[in-house]
Amino acid sequence: MNESEIDYEAVFQALPSMVALFTTDLEYADVNEAFLSGLGRARDQVVGHRLADAFPDDPGDPAVTGMRKLRDSLRWVxxxxxxxxxxxxxxxxxxxxxPGVWVERYWSTVCVPVLSPDRRVAWLLHWEEDLTELIRQRRSQSGGDRGTVLEAELYRRARELQEVNERLRKAHAHEREVALHLQEAMLPVPDPLRGQHSAVRYRPAVGSLNVCGDWYDLVDLPCGRVAVAVGDVVGSGLVAACVMGQLRSALSAACRAADGPAKALEALDLYARSVDGAESTTAALAVIDGTSRTISYSSAGHLPAALVRADGTVDFLDQATDPPLATRPEHTSRPQTETTFTEGSVLVLYTDGLIERRGEDIDVGLARLTGSLTRHRHADPETLADALLDDLIPPAGATDDTALVILGL
Known part of the structure; x- marks a missing residue:
C-alpha cells in the first residue's frame, strides 16, 4: 500500500487512546473521538479553543494544577x-x-513535537491515558482509609517524580547557560576592522551542550587586506570545543604568515593531523583586498561563502573547494581562486546550522539563503545578520550550531 492511500485522519480518529493536536500557541487544532468521549465534550467545545479556556484548573482548589503543568510541558516541547x-x-x-462541579481525574501524559519539512516545530501532539478508574479500584480493593493512604502515597511519589523532572529541566537550562558563557569566552566579538563594517553571530544547537564546534574569525592583514574565516569541528561538547579553540588559533596565525588562503589551509591541514578529533573538520578562508577589489578564497569541505553584489545578485564562491582537513592519506596542496567585487557588495560566511535541515537537499537550504539575502540586500551587516537568523533558524532552534560572519565591502 502506498503512503498516499492511507487515510491518516481515519487512523487518528480510530486511536483507542485520547489524542489531541495543538498549535504552537496551545490552541486545539484537532482531537480524536476517544478524547471527546473520555472528557464528555463536543468537538466545538474543544477544537479552536485554547487549552486554558477549554480545560481550566478548578478555581476553588489551587492545589490542583494539572492544566498549568500540561501547559508548561507543551511550551517546553x-x-x-x-x-x-x-x-x-x-x-x-x-x-x-x-457547571461548577469538578470531577477528580488522574492522568498519564506524553507531549510530542510534530516537525515540518524544514525541521520547525509545526504542531504539538498530546497523548493521555486516564488512570482515574485504576486509582478508584485501588481504593476499593484496599478499603476505606487504607485506600486513601495508598492513593496519597502513589500521588506523593508521582509528585516527587514530577519535581525531579522539573529539576532536570532547570539543570538542562543551566547547562545551556554555561555553554553560552563558554562560547562567549572562546569566540569573542572581533575588534573593529579598518574601514570595514562587519557583524558576527553564534547560535548553539538546541537540546544539549552542543556549543563551540563551530568558529569564526576576522583578522586585519598588512596592506589593508582582511581575512575572514569560519569552521566546523565534527562532534560536540567540550572535546569539540577544545579542538575548535586549537584550530581557530592555528588558522588565525597561518593566515597572517601564509601567502594566501590556500597556503593557510594547507598549514592548518598539517596541524590538524596532529590534533585528536580534528579530522574531517571543515573550514573556509577568504582574503579581501580593498585596493584591487578582489576576494581570494579557498575551502576545506565547507559550505560556499555568499557574495551579495550591489545589484542584489548572489554568487556562491564554490570554485576552490577541497576535502575537509586531515582526510586525505597524504598531505597535498589546496586550490585557490579569486573573484572581483564592487563597492556596496556584502560577503557572508556561515556554518551548516544556518541552512541545513535533516532529510532536505542542500540546494533547498542554499535557495532559502539566497532569497533572504536578496530581500535584505540593502541592510547594514548587523541588521542583515539578525534578519538571516530570523528567516532561516527554526523557531525551536537549529539542530546544529550556527556561526555567521557578514562583511560589508
Whole structure:
C-alpha cells in the first residue's frame, strides 16, 4: 500500500487512546473521538479553543494544577523540539452537566513535537491515558482509609517524580547557560576592522551542550587586506570545543604568515593531523583586498561563502573547494581562486546550522539563503545578520550550531 492511500485522519480518529493536536500557541487544532468521549465534550467545545479556556484548573482548589503543568510541558516541547513525558498527575475536569462541579481525574501524559519539512516545530501532539478508574479500584480493593493512604502515597511519589523532572529541566537550562558563557569566552566579538563594517553571530544547537564546534574569525592583514574565516569541528561538547579553540588559533596565525588562503589551509591541514578529533573538520578562508577589489578564497569541505553584489545578485564562491582537513592519506596542496567585487557588495560566511535541515537537499537550504539575502540586500551587516537568523533558524532552534560572519565591502 502506498503512503498516499492511507487515510491518516481515519487512523487518528480510530486511536483507542485520547489524542489531541495543538498549535504552537496551545490552541486545539484537532482531537480524536476517544478524547471527546473520555472528557464528555463536543468537538466545538474543544477544537479552536485554547487549552486554558477549554480545560481550566478548578478555581476553588489551587492545589490542583494539572492544566498549568500540561501547559508548561507543551511550551517546553514547542521551545526545544523534544518530547516530554509527564508523571502521573491530578487534572480535574468540570462536569458538563453540572457547571461548577469538578470531577477528580488522574492522568498519564506524553507531549510530542510534530516537525515540518524544514525541521520547525509545526504542531504539538498530546497523548493521555486516564488512570482515574485504576486509582478508584485501588481504593476499593484496599478499603476505606487504607485506600486513601495508598492513593496519597502513589500521588506523593508521582509528585516527587514530577519535581525531579522539573529539576532536570532547570539543570538542562543551566547547562545551556554555561555553554553560552563558554562560547562567549572562546569566540569573542572581533575588534573593529579598518574601514570595514562587519557583524558576527553564534547560535548553539538546541537540546544539549552542543556549543563551540563551530568558529569564526576576522583578522586585519598588512596592506589593508582582511581575512575572514569560519569552521566546523565534527562532534560536540567540550572535546569539540577544545579542538575548535586549537584550530581557530592555528588558522588565525597561518593566515597572517601564509601567502594566501590556500597556503593557510594547507598549514592548518598539517596541524590538524596532529590534533585528536580534528579530522574531517571543515573550514573556509577568504582574503579581501580593498585596493584591487578582489576576494581570494579557498575551502576545506565547507559550505560556499555568499557574495551579495550591489545589484542584489548572489554568487556562491564554490570554485576552490577541497576535502575537509586531515582526510586525505597524504598531505597535498589546496586550490585557490579569486573573484572581483564592487563597492556596496556584502560577503557572508556561515556554518551548516544556518541552512541545513535533516532529510532536505542542500540546494533547498542554499535557495532559502539566497532569497533572504536578496530581500535584505540593502541592510547594514548587523541588521542583515539578525534578519538571516530570523528567516532561516527554526523557531525551536537549529539542530546544529550556527556561526555567521557578514562583511560589508
Amino acid at each position: 514547542a521551545a526545544t523540539g523534544e518530547r516530554d513525558a509527564m508523571t502521573l498527575h491530578r487534572y480535574d475536569v468540570e462536569s458538563v452537566h453540572r
